[in-house]
Amino acid sequence: MISKVKNAMSTLVGGMACAADSLPPRFPYGRPDFLDLTPELLQYSTEHASRPVLTVKRDSRLPWRTGYAEVINAGKSMLNEDQASCEKVFVKKPSGKHRNSSMLEDNGVSKVPGHPLKCLDGTGIPLHFWGVFDGHAGSGAAIMASKLLHRLIRDRLGEVCHLLENPNCAPPICLAKNGSPYQADTKKGAAQETEDPDAVTDSSVRFHMEKVVSLQSLVMGVIETAFTQMDNLIEKEKASYAISGGCCALAAIHLMGKLYVANAGDSRAIIIRNKEVIPMTNEFTPESERQRLQYLGFLRPELLGNEFTSIEFPRRIQHSELGKKMLYRDHTMTGWAYKTIVEDDLKFPLIYGEGKKARVMATIGVTRGLGDHELKVYNSNIYIKPFLSCAPEVKVYDMEENQHGPDDVLVMGTDGLWDVTTDREVADAVSSYLSGCDPSDPMRYTLAAQDLLMRSRGVLKERGWRLPNERLGSGDDITVFVVPLARPESET
Amino acid sequence: MISKVKNAMSTLVGGMACAADSLPPRFPYGRPDFLDLTPELLQYSTEHASRPVLTVKRDSRLPWRTGYAEVINAGKSMLNEDQASCEKVFVKKPSGKHRNSSMLEDNGVSKVPGHPLKCLDGTGIPLHFWGVFDGHAGSGAAIMASKLLHRLIRDRLGEVCHLLENPNCAPPICLAKNGSPYQADTKKGAAQETEDPDAVTDSSVRFHMEKVVSLQSLVMGVIETAFTQMDNLIEKEKASYAISGGCCALAAIHLMGKLYVANAGDSRAIIIRNKEVIPMTNEFTPESERQRLQYLGFLRPELLGNEFTSIEFPRRIQHSELGKKMLYRDHTMTGWAYKTIVEDDLKFPLIYGEGKKARVMATIGVTRGLGDHELKVYNSNIYIKPFLSCAPEVKVYDMEENQHGPDDVLVMGTDGLWDVTTDREVADAVSSYLSGCDPSDPMRYTLAAQDLLMRSRGVLKERGWRLPNERLGSGDDITVFVVPLARPESET
Numbered sequence: 001m002i003s004k005v006k007n008a009m010s011t012l013v014g015g016m017a018c019a020a021d022s023l024p025p026r027f028p029y030g031r032p033d034f035l036d037l038t039p040e041l042l043q044y045s046t047e048h049a050s051r052p053v054l055t056v057k058r059d060s061r062l063p064w065r066t067g068y069a070e071v072i073n074a075g076k077s078m079l080n081e082d083q084a085s086c087e088k089v090f091v092k093k094p095s096g097k098h099r100n101s102s103m104l105e106d107n108g109v110s111k112v113p114g115h116p117l118k119c120l121d122g123t124g125i126p127l128h129f130w131g132v133f134d135g136h137a138g139s140g141a142a143i144m145a146s147k148l149l150h151r152l153i154r155d156r157l158g159e160v161c162h163l164l165e166n167p168n169c170a171p172p173i174c175l176a177k178n179g180s181p182y183q184a185d186t187k188k189g190a191a192q193e194t195e196d197p198d199a200v201t202d203s204s205v206r207f208h209m210e211k212v213v214s215l216q217s218l219v220m221g222v223i224e225t226a227f228t229q230m231d232n233l234i235e236k237e238k239a240s241y242a243i244s245g246g247c248c249a250l251a252a253i254h255l256m257g258k259l260y261v262a263n264a265g266d267s268r269a270i271i272i273r274n275k276e277v278i279p280m281t282n283e284f285t286p287e288s289e290r291q292r293l294q295y296l297g298f299l300r301p302e303l304l305g306n307e308f309t310s311i312e313f314p315r316r317i318q319h320s321e322l323g324k325k326m327l328y329r330d331h332t333m334t335g336w337a338y339k340t341i342v343e344d345d346l347k348f349p350l351i352y353g354e355g356k357k358a359r360v361m362a363t364i365g366v367t368r369g370l371g372d373h374e375l376k377v378y379n380s381n382i383y384i385k386p387f388l389s390c391a392p393e394v395k396v397y398d399m400e401e402n403q404h405g406p407d408d409v410l411v412m413g414t415d416g417l418w419d420v421t422t423d424r425e426v427a428d429a430v431s432s433y434l435s436g437c438d439p440s441d442p443m444r445y446t447l448a449a450q451d452l453l454m455r456s457r458g459v460l461k462e463r464g465w466r467l468p469n470e471r472l473g474s475g476d477d478i479t480v481f482v483v484p485l486a487r488p489e490s491e492t
Numbered sequence: 493m494i495s496k497v498k499n500a501m502s503t504l505v506g507g508m509a510c511a512a513d514s515l516p517p518r519f520p521y522g523r524p525d526f527l528d529l530t531p532e533l534l535q536y537s538t539e540h541a542s543r544p545v546l547t548v549k550r551d552s553r554l555p556w557r558t559g560y561a562e563v564i565n566a567g568k569s570m571l572n573e574d575q576a577s578c579e580k581v582f583v584k585k586p587s588g589k590h591r592n593s594s595m596l597e598d599n600g601v602s603k604v605p606g607h608p609l610k611c612l613d614g615t616g617i618p619l620h621f622w623g624v625f626d627g628h629a630g631s632g633a634a635i636m637a638s639k640l641l642h643r644l645i646r647d648r649l650g651e652v653c654h655l656l657e658n659p660n661c662a663p664p665i666c667l668a669k670n671g672s673p674y675q676a677d678t679k680k681g682a683a684q685e686t687e688d689p690d691a692v693t694d695s696s697v698r699f700h701m702e703k704v705v706s707l708q709s710l711v712m713g714v715i716e717t718a719f720t721q722m723d724n725l726i727e728k729e730k731a732s733y734a735i736s737g738g739c740c741a742l743a744a745i746h747l748m749g750k751l752y753v754a755n756a757g758d759s760r761a762i763i764i765r766n767k768e769v770i771p772m773t774n775e776f777t778p779e780s781e782r783q784r785l786q787y788l789g790f791l792r793p794e795l796l797g798n799e800f801t802s803i804e805f806p807r808r809i810q811h812s813e814l815g816k817k818m819l820y821r822d823h824t825m826t827g828w829a830y831k832t833i834v835e836d837d838l839k840f841p842l843i844y845g846e847g848k849k850a851r852v853m854a855t856i857g858v859t860r861g862l863g864d865h866e867l868k869v870y871n872s873n874i875y876i877k878p879f880l881s882c883a884p885e886v887k888v889y890d891m892e893e894n895q896h897g898p899d900d901v902l903v904m905g906t907d908g909l910w911d912v913t914t915d916r917e918v919a920d921a922v923s924s925y926l927s928g929c930d931p932s933d934p935m936r937y938t939l940a941a942q943d944l945l946m947r948s949r950g951v952l953k954e955r956g957w958r959l960p961n962e963r964l965g966s967g968d969d970i971t972v973f974v975v976p977l978a979r980p981e982s983e984t
Contacts, residue, residue, distance in 0.1 A: 160830070173806045175817040175830060184810045211806035211846060213819050213828045220827025221819075228824070295784075299791050314665045314703035318676045325667040327705050327713075332720070332883035335712025336705045338652070338667060354703060391824035 138244025630736025
């Protein structure tokens, strides 16, 4: 049995048939460490026929009593391509010795774990991290991101740790090499460019203003650049390891009283507060990002490989329709107009299809995420990657501006959850489940996560996985975090 | 006195000193026709010292009893560079003779005004149009757009008039040359690409779906393409005429029970219904469109002419700061992070400045509009136009889904109005003014527009134009429409 799993792993971790097959995986396939699965349970988790729900054990203490549940797909891939991570780490200054050099080794992990400078209370600034990574075309990118993204964020924040220690001071615009604020002689700069050094004209103000950047904007920027760094690391390590596929990445980071939710892909996070839904993400799909992708195709037509057109049509055009008029829209349009069909319009549309069937270049149904550097249009030499962005959208929720009860939570889930259950249904289900649950039960958020997951998976009937209303359940991998927003003092 | 105006006109209509000076203006300078100004009043309107408010006359019947007021700037340009139009026109089928050819003469006006096919009740489908055009660097583009944009929209809608007549039918995806729906043999097309012509696989569905497009989306698309056509027409006619500058364009189009508000620039429209504000536009400025512009500069660095960098910094960088770290953000980021300064970062940022002082390439403070084809960065050969977009954002308001009282209105204004008066203040002022006004007074909306305008202009004191709270009034040109949403049956 185990060898079957091992075989599956070695096949899939390597990804699609290519030279990468001979490379070792960057990380072996597995489920999140916090599940603490035995080999038998790992094997059990891969049963597509029964789709068992995995949750954390009663004695496993995830930070904040975080609830978690996951289930494998109904057969669309051999392994569960979702991954998850939940970590408490500490943001620390890098040691003086290393401050001026890159703090990252090739694998993206701090060089100086044993030599942190003391920061704040001596242990660093606590950072809580929750991530869900929805892989496709293999598990490699999702596993690697689940192991490293929080470390990259921690280390990048470590570089500005001395600024975080003064939360009421705006970050200096310029830093000297030793990290201390650097004040250029801007007056001199101004004088050089105006004829009268004493004249403060509108134009000199315009040319010499300084924008004030908040500490929150700095943290957002650090998270954004950490996603880019993660993506670059995957690309770089493909030279030495088999890192298959790509993944949507959704991360929640709690730092100094604020919750930063960063999303690249079609996973989703909502806050449920007093039974109301506060959306924390937008999904990035071929439909929601149509204009960005069309704009890129319009500006860089060579990326379309003479096979695709950046113009959208409501259906494919046939040769017999040349010269007729067809509805279209380009990157500037939200509405539709008619255009006379020319030869170039016979190419396949860059964006095509509706809803879950919408695809970029007939290949992929999400438009942001990590990995996918080798992904090409089937039977062609056209790369998808330039159209995919690894940039997350980051939203911020101030935990301290709001009062939270024990039933107020952050729910994070991959699209398997949300495809069949709406935000409102999730909020109602969680609120209803938690209100019937002992507030002191350490398992209450995991049970709520399991309940949510069951609602989207359904039960196996003769005609497949079905919800109580007989609609089809989700056949996708499903991963859910339920994170309580009110915590005992000891947990902050 | 008049000759002074004439001189000013001939100087300014021609625009900046260039070969265009020797060309005739496309349209002579003037104020909107509906103001029906005498030469004396036209001269009076240009007095920067007194800034007289112009409104429509009591006996001028603008459609829907529309209210209007305008005032010249406090001296920043010799003439009022705002323009406005308010028209009731009829959408008609082009004649059969012309159906297959372009319906536009070179000046963008229908070739066949005297030969419309009868449509609906014989006169065509009524279309109401309100436009405000905020010019810069000359009046030419704003005047031309105020004369022609509504005609372009009317004529383009005329091409699909037969589809508008069946408001409950979705527009056909493909039209034959005679305008009738064309149904391709899609089954045959599908069969050619799947091995088994009878097999309906997921992939064949994906490749052969048809999107349903609503009539509303078609009208939106027609408006969007009419803006592009208007912009192309300005460019084309610059070969024969002096058409100076560019303009922000804000248009409201009422057609068949729906109000389409199309905005390209920093003018603004709000609906005030039951004293509540419904925003109908977003402003397009260097700050709001930063990422779009940075993306273009990133993908097409040659457009930056080796003078500008697409990366944003909070202030200019000095040579002495090379090698230090500075806050930055690129086209993927919302937050800020630190980067080590390299030689390339010493270039001037593509987007620079804050609020009303933000500029694209240190030159222009709006990012959408018509015209500006000749606009270059000062003392360089770098064109601004590729960064400016003529594409409007179109929002739709369903007039028939809502009940409107006599104090419910659409307010449209150039930025001169909104720079000093917030949406909320405008809504409070209009609601308060109208509620104290006889509902049957035909001038009530013009008086409300005049009241709004005075609130933003203020009164002339020793220290310039001041509001009652002593803050500075707007020194810009100001143009305001107040359009009632409830109308007598006879006016629909």
